[in-house]
Amino acid sequence: MDRYNPQEIEKKWQKIWEKEQTFKAAEGDDNLPKNQKTPKVFLAEMFPYPSGAGLHVGHVRNFTIVDVLARFYTQQQMNVLRPFGYDTFGLPAENYAIKTGISPQSATETNINNFRKQLKRLGYAIDWSREINTSDPEYYRWTQWCFLQLYKEGLAYRKESYQWWCPVDQTVLANEQVENGHCWRCGTEVEKKKMKQWFFKITDYADELLADIDSLDWPDKIKTMQRNWIGRSEGAEIDFEVEGAGTMIKVFTTRPDTIFGATFLVLAPEHPLVSKLVTDATREKVDQYRTETLKKSEIERQENKEKTGVFTGSYAINPGTGEKMPIWVSDYVLMGYGEGAIMAVPAHDERDYEFAQKFDLPIKQVIEKPEGSTDDSECYHGEGELINSGHFNGTRTEDAREQIVSWLEGQGIGKQKVTYRMRDWLISRQRYWGCPIPIAYDEDGNEYPIPEDQLPVIIPEVEDYKPDNSGRSALAKAEDWLHFDMEVEDKKTGKKVVKHLTRETDTLDGYACSSWYLWRYVSPHDNKSAWDKNAISYWAPTDIYVGADHAVAHLLYIRFWCKFFADQGLLPFREPVKTLLYNGYINAPDGKKMSKSKGNVIDPLDVIDQGYGADTLRTYEMFIGPYDMDAAWDPKSVGGVYRFLNRCWNLVFGRVEGQSDSDDTLRLRHQTIKRVTDDIHRHNFNTAVSAMMEYVNELYKTGAEKDDLITLAKLLKPFAPHLACEMLEKLGSDDVWPVWEEKYLVSSTAELVVQVNGKLRAKIQVNVEDLEDQEKIEKLALAEKNVQNFTKNGIKKVIYVKKAKLLNLVAA
């Protein structure tokens, strides 16, 4: 008998799959009526950033989940689309280029080639004819096209905004390049700098993005995070009159019921009205405070939660009480949320209370705690009855919210308002290695979108990848690219004129490139459109999407684009992903995160080359634990899985003819089919492997029928495809997924469990038909000596659960 040699058989089958293009998806049979179409499944992992380090074990877990499902559905005769792609724009390639001078284009190509080679060694069932790469001009041409569609509808716009800025490197920094308030490269403390930036107006879709979360088959964890991120809150917008100035200050509050307790107003330092509210006496102090706050890094603001602020010198009038309310400026009020101004109710809001204490401002109770309330905090923010609130006294706070808003509305100074925590999506990146924004400007700063037929705007190669001193990316150094002539419509006359324009040097956030890639998979070589209309309606939306990251960002952006393109009539669905599987991380054997610096990284290719092979690696990563939980790598357990695969091999290649089928062998076979099938449907990959292990253990004891071996090989194929193919070849079988039959699952005898007071006292073998006869069952149970011992004083009650084959006697 030959020994199980993964190196040899894996190479053999990988060659065959390569040659036969085994995993090429069938083109959609879109001409057939819906009910005659082959059922389809579109599966994908979150495509990786191909780093120079190659695949890690986390990738393998993620990709193997997709692979198990893809192969499982293929064996079930479904039409499966399982493509692959690379998310290649981003900082690592750019930094590498700055350091080494090797262009990101060429470094990316090298890394992709390495990734592809490694993926093939894992035996993934990928349709290689659909490989995509976001930095390929044929791909980002269509990313730019997507941008232009959003631009046309007014959903891509420019606005002044603050950006992290390193004064030493003279460059803009992305959030992830700011470490504890300092530049990651030179360690200088960063500042905020006001710059004109591009945004996508995701807030237009806030309501729908929130409402549709309910309908998604996604993990609750992700759904909750998205709800919190969108952060819808209902409240009121109220205008406060500034005393003697004739201006109004708009405020957002979720507690309009507490308006009689509002004793002062607070404005964010950036609030545009602040400069109008200051007096000669306060101007200097206020200006100083504003400058200081702007300089503060986020870290400082987090560390130092002590309230700070200054008085503007002006007063507003409380529309309820008619009393004067001093107007303050403080950084605990954020310009980006609500109106950037609040009415402070120190008696019933902790932050306002703290501020009032510090600056000695009046505190006025307007809610009476309900009797028996155990809440003894200084400021009560629960519900209760209103007091000190004019003619609203005695009203419940829950009811008062609406009543007070309509009362304010009657005076024209208030209305219901919904506010979101989510802001518009900032997409400008002052980086070289990203998708160029297809916009140009004339000398007056007017925007001109690049016409669709002139896309893509190609990234020019440059000598030096360092950003320049203007806060612009290295793209600004490509003079020939930067300035160009284009025929445009003159903004004033409407006539066609040729203008000398300057290109936008910001590139798009990488998340823009990944916001539509799932749709590109359906027609990756289409050079007439971003996605083919027929192909998209056959394949999309994605049925199962698997990943371990991007709970809010990517997974929210992709939903936003989907809704937008659905509104443009370009997609026939409003949610891009039906089922989302969010897999856990794999940690080092010591339970800590794997990292190069700790030297505890497990390289999946090493595991293969040690002699275990890809099948062991794949099967082990499915067996390691529930797919959605973090797990620690255990080298010893890898050996256990290898032993299991060896036993599978030995059953087939060292086989002695077994006896013919008996009831017991049939039952075992069909039970195993059912368990593995159900487990894969439920994504319980670890217990699916366990079920196969139990099957093999039994076959070792009882001897295996040929049908057992065929069944085993078919069930094993999604996990260990090379070995399974070798087994099936030897057995002369196809790989069609087996179906269990109920009739084989039943047995003529059953084990009856007898409990007394819920405790196990006896197990009795009974005939299945006797289970129907409760009297007989009770008699059999009472015949047991041990049952008699515990029921000497008689029996009070009998509970018989036929389904569980369980009898519980309650002793007197």
Add this chain to the structure above:
RNA sequence: GGCCGAGUGGCGGAAUUGGUAUACGCGUUCGACUUAAAAUCGAAUGGAAUCUUCCAUACGGGUUCAAGUCCCGUCUCGGCUACCA
């Protein structure tokens, strides 16, 4: 501080709807084969008592004939979020 998870043998974990807790794997121990080792095969393996019980699913209560599972409270760990009015 807020929200969301999790806590079961020496270890990773199983238990689908409340119904036999500890499947499967690792480790450990013993045995077979071998000159020997490895590999392989077989057996045992929650704890205590010793032939049949008692105690065990983080801790304390509760509901139930029956709780790892449901309810209330406490503790520990992990993740996300962070002055969002």
